[in-house]
Amino acid sequence: MKLFPVVCCLLLFACSKPGDPADPDPGPGPGPGPGPDNGNKELTITSVSPESAEAGILVIKGTGFNATASQNLVSIGPHTTVVENATTTQLDITMPASLPQGDHDITIRANSKTVTKTKAFHRIGxxxxxxxxxxxxxxxxxxxxxxxxxxxxxxxxxxxxxxxxxxxxxxxxxxxxxxxxxxxxxxxxxxxxxxxxxxxxxxxxxxxxxxxxxxxxxxxxxxxxxxxxxxxxxxxxxxxxxxxxxxxxxxxxxxxxxxxxxxxxxxxxxxxxxxxxxxxxxxxxxxxxxxxxxxxxxxxxxxxxxxxxxxxxxxxxxxxxxxxxxxxxxxxxxxxxxxxxxxxxxxxxxxxxxxxxxxxxxxxxxxxxxxxxxxxxxxxxxxxxxxxxxxxxxxxxxxxxxxxxxxxxxxxxxxxxxxxxxxxxxxxxxxxxxxxxxxxxxxx
Missing domain, CATH: 2.120.10.30 (TolB, C-terminal domain)
Structure with a gap:
């Protein structure tokens, strides 16, 4: 995996808003069905980072993700994103090109569970x-x-x-x-x-x-x-x-x-x-x-x-x-x-x-x-x-x-x-x- 240069063309840095809980309570919601060994894990988002990824990719870490990329539905604000790679603890997503700066909700649906975390995004490039x-x-x-x-x-x-x-x-x-x-x-x-x-x-x-x-x-x-x-x-x-x-x-x-x-x-x-x-x-x-x-x-x-x-x-x-x-x-x-x-x-x-x-x-x-x-x-x-x-x-x-x-x-x-x-x-x-x-x- 290529290290991300800070001044290159990645769209956004993401950082937690002050006071955000590290692990919001998972709420019920529609989403892809459970995969092997995934269904009973709590769905959480623990970090969002571009620091070690290819340009244009955002890395979301947490628990309870589906190891099959297509079985995770991820949206940022009104935009549905593409999940490029997935493990049970990490999702690599392609950022929406038109996402503006500011606070946006990241919502993940996986294994019949839903979690949302608000992040502050700052564009670079x-x-x-x-x-x-x-x-x-x-x-x-x-x-x-x-x-x-x-x-x-x-x-x-x-x-x-x-x-x-x-x-x-x-x-x-x-x-x-x-x-x-x-x-x-x-x-x-x-x-x-x-x-x-x-x-x-x-x-x-x-x-x-x-x-x-x-x-x-x-x-x-x-x-x-x-x-x-x-x-x-x-x-x-x-x-x-x-x-x-x-x-x-x-x-x-x-x-x-x-x-x-x-x-x-x-x-x-x-x-x-x-x-x-x-x-x-x-x-x-x-x-x-x-x-x-x-x-x-x-x-x-x-x-x-x-x-x-x-x-x-x-x-x-x-x-x-x-x-x-x-x-x-x-x-x-x-x-x-x-x-x-x-x-x-x-x-x-x-x-x-x-x-x-x-x-x-x-x-x-x-x-x-x-x-x-x-x-x-x-x-x-x-x-x-x-x-x-x-x-x-x-x-x-x-x-x-x-x-x-x-x-x-x-x-x-x-x-x-x-x-x-x-x-x-x-x-x-x-x-x-x-x-x-x-x-x-x-x-x-």
Whole structure:
């Protein structure tokens, strides 16, 4: 049996509440029938511990258990657990992924007897919880617990901790206190510049904010880049509405094909665009709206190289690190790419067979890269040395959505934000587009 490391991914520590009796009186109750040499033993719980078990396993010790695992029914709070191994004095159970912190009753039914013991549980490791959204397809503003979204995809955070979310044809805002409001756009698709409330968009993706609180957003199906000023005025920065194409040029003379990812350089003077269907990285000089192509040969083929000789199939989300390297989620081929300031494009991880449709990237202070893969519904972590591990998500599914990050199921992780304080504590926010929710990942 493998020793359990304290900082790994086991869900919960359990400890007795002050004043709990060590051996509660057994009460009558339904349960599996008696097994050999078990039926006359008193059913008790004497200890609950994770200290010497495999990750994800809770060890319950006591008396009167059934030596056949399936003949013990164990529940923690409202959750029925799986008994992996059993003796008459020990049960090894798999913890429910979504069990919250706090006091919960452990109830065991064995040999026609029932015993219950209350324990205080404390989670450790990376944990996923719901931050905003009910899962209902709607766009209701209000408290995060009752607000609704249609297709949350792009996500950023300002210096005050406000989140901004692209939600189909709208931009929404979530305050640190969990209040959701609409910043710009309407329920229906369209194209209109002007005041934010009357402006219209058509399927929004990534967004960024500059130092003056101007928001830039990729208006994918209008094939343009839009700006929402700090005073709430929407204008077109580059591209022409509903004109799909590839042209470098100034402002509306330029053409894009379903722009997806956006990233500002450190000085805030240039906006980089993952031009999805043109298979290129474009750059906009914000002072004059001049658009140029900086990487990608326009072919739907993966290839390392410099600048325009590199192949970047269907770039998605993009982001800069502190050294000025641009990281690219290559949706078309399933890779994660890195472009240096001198234009060299290399591959740092991912592949089509194992990881599909990387959508967005965030980077921590130690240069670890976290990539949301919408195709496999996982978030992967890449170290600076290129070592890949699974950070969150257990493949695509409709199972538990809150709890241990290694166990829960996303449905389509898209936009992602990393908040990291001076002490290095990290909090992730993730748009789960298909669930129509914003999820939060924290470490306990």
């Amino acid at each position: 990376w944990l996923v919880s719901n931050f905003a959204g009910t899962g209902v397809w709607d766009q209701t503003d209000g408290p995060a617990a009752t607000a609704s979204f249609r297709w949350p995809s792009g996500l950023i955070m300002d210096n005050a901790g406000n989140l901004f979310v692209t939600d189909l044809h709208k931009i929404r805002k979530i305050t640190p206190q969990g209040v959701v409001s609409t910043v710009a756009g309407g329920n229906a698709s369209g194209f209109r510049d002007g005041d934010a409330a009357n402006a219209r968009f058509n399927t929004l993706n990534a967004l960024v904010m500059d130092a003056n609180r101007n928001i830039y957003v990729a208006d994918e199906m209008n094939h343009v880049i839009r700006r929402i000023s700090a005073t709430g005025v929407v204008s077109t920065v580059a591209g022409k509405s509903e004109e799909f194409g590839y042209v470098d040029g100034i402002g509306t003379d330029a053409r894009f094909a379903m722009p997806y990812g956006l990233a500002l350089n450190a000085g805030g003077t240039h906006l980089y665009v993952g031009d999805h269907m043109n298979h290129r990285i474009r750059r906009i000089e914000l002072a004059n709206s001049k658009v140029t192509t900086v990487a990608g040969d326009g072919q739907n083929a993966h290839r390392d190289g410099n600048g325009l000789t590199a192949g970047i199939p269907s770039p998605g989300g993009i982001t800069f690190d502190s050294d000025g390297n641009l990281y690219i989620a290559e949706k078309g081929a399933g890779y994660v790419r890195k472009m240096t300031p001198n234009g060299d494009v290399t591959t740092i991880g991912g592949n089509l067979s194992a990881n599909t449709a990387p959508t967005n990237i965030v980077i921590d202070k130690d240069k670890n890269t976290y990539v949301a893969y919408s195709g496999t519904a996982k978030i992967k972590k890449y170290t600076p040395a290129g070592v890949e591990t699974n950070f969150a998500g257990n493949n695509f599914g409709t199972g538990e959505e809150d709890g241990d990050a290694q166990v829960i199921f996303f449905q389509r992780p898209e936009g992602m934000v990393l908040q990291q304080d001076a002490q290095g504590k990290m909090t992730f926010y993730v748009c789960d587009a298909l669930r129509k929710k914003i999820k939060k990942i924290t470490k306990e």
